[in-house]
Amino acid sequence: xxxxxxxxxxxxxxxxxxxxxxxxxxxxxxxxxxxxxxxxxxxxxxxxxxxxxxxxxxxxxxxxxxxxxxxxxxxxxxxxxxxxxxxxxxxxxxxxxxxxxxxxxxxxxxxxxxx
Amino acid sequence: xxxxxxxxxxxxxxxxxxxxxxxxxxxxxxxxxxxxxxxxxxxxxxxxxxxxxxxxxxxxxxxxxxxxxxxxxxxxxxxxxxxxxxxxxxxxxxxxxxxxxxxxxxxxxxxxxxx
DNA sequence: GCAACCTTCACACAGCCGTGATAAGGTTGG
DNA sequence: CCAACCTTATCACGGCTGTGTGAAGGTTGC
Numbered sequence: 001x002x003x004x005x006x007x008x009x010x011x012x013x014x015x016x017x018x019x020x021x022x023x024x025x026x027x028x029x030x031x032x033x034x035x036x037x038x039x040x041x042x043x044x045x046x047x048x049x050x051x052x053x054x055x056x057x058x059x060x061x062x063x064x065x066x067x068x069x070x071x072x073x074x075x076x077x078x079x080x081x082x083x084x085x086x087x088x089x090x091x092x093x094x095x096x097x098x099x100x101x102x103x104x105x106x107x108x109x110x111x112x113x114x115x
Numbered sequence: 116x117x118x119x120x121x122x123x124x125x126x127x128x129x130x131x132x133x134x135x136x137x138x139x140x141x142x143x144x145x146x147x148x149x150x151x152x153x154x155x156x157x158x159x160x161x162x163x164x165x166x167x168x169x170x171x172x173x174x175x176x177x178x179x180x181x182x183x184x185x186x187x188x189x190x191x192x193x194x195x196x197x198x199x200x201x202x203x204x205x206x207x208x209x210x211x212x213x214x215x216x217x218x219x220x221x222x223x224x225x226x227x228x229x230x
Numbered sequence: 231g232c233a234a235c236c237t238t239c240a241c242a243c244a245g246c247c248g249t250g251a252t253a254a255g256g257t258t259g260g
Numbered sequence: 261c262c263a264a265c266c267t268t269a270t271c272a273c274g275g276c277t278g279t280g281t282g283a284a285g286g287t288t289g290c
Contacts, residue, residue: 058190065173065181079167081163082164086160
């Protein structure tokens with residue numbers, strides 16, 4: 001599948017498909033002449049990517065970071081060390097301090113939006 | 116420990132310490148009068164943070180994303196779904212295609228740096 | 231009571247991110 | 261052989277990030 005057809009099927013512009021490749025997020029194979037060839041795997045990745053961005057307001061750099069985390073054990077270790085010092089709410093109990101913090105952060109965002 | 120002393124001990128400027136709080140990365144307690152109070156936990160977090168940034172060239176937004184991943188199960192699930200469609204090198208074997216890709220990405224960065 | 235701290239708020243700025251547009255040129259299929 | 265595609269490269273732009281600086285005012289310890 002060429003870049004044009006992939007664009008029509010996924011909603012990503014050709015420009016963005018090239019950008020996603022450049023960032024290492026969705027890297028298609030190449031034909032002999034150098035044309036990008038997208039397959040089913042890439043289609044799924046592209047749709048999942050669009051879905052994540054739409055639902056969670058996540059930047060591409062952050063998805064790249066998720067990739068790095070699984071590729072670079074040293075980085076993963078360092079981040080986990082840092083996270084270990086962070087106050088993490090236990091999964092099954094409410095953590096009042098953190099919830100309150102998130103709420104205030106949200107208020108700040110709303111405030112700047114309103115201004 | 117006040118913000119000034121924390122600044123002297125960690126190398127983060129007071130401005131940045133306030134910024135880190137605003138971003139939710141290192142959130143100190145407050146005294147009755149509203150002064151930020153940093154403790155040993157915060158010192159460790161700050162040092163770990165500086166270390167990660169220096170060694171891996173990671174943005175603050177990316178660390179925030181790591182926090183989100185552990186706080187938002189729905190997001191974590193969506194990202195894992197996307198990662199599942201990604202070609203991931205097995206931990207104990209070299210993955211030629213991916214290595215080659217990373218090398219070329221590196222070359223591109225060097226090229227732009229040199230220009 | 232005052233120097234040395236702290237607070238929030240705002241202005242400023244370089245640099246990067248995501249995205250479109252466009253140019254100059256190669257490939258492909260009927 | 262040519263229309264419709266593809267390639268790379270470049271310019272452009274608004275918006276956000278990370279950081280400094282300064283103003284206006286509250287707190288604290290000696």
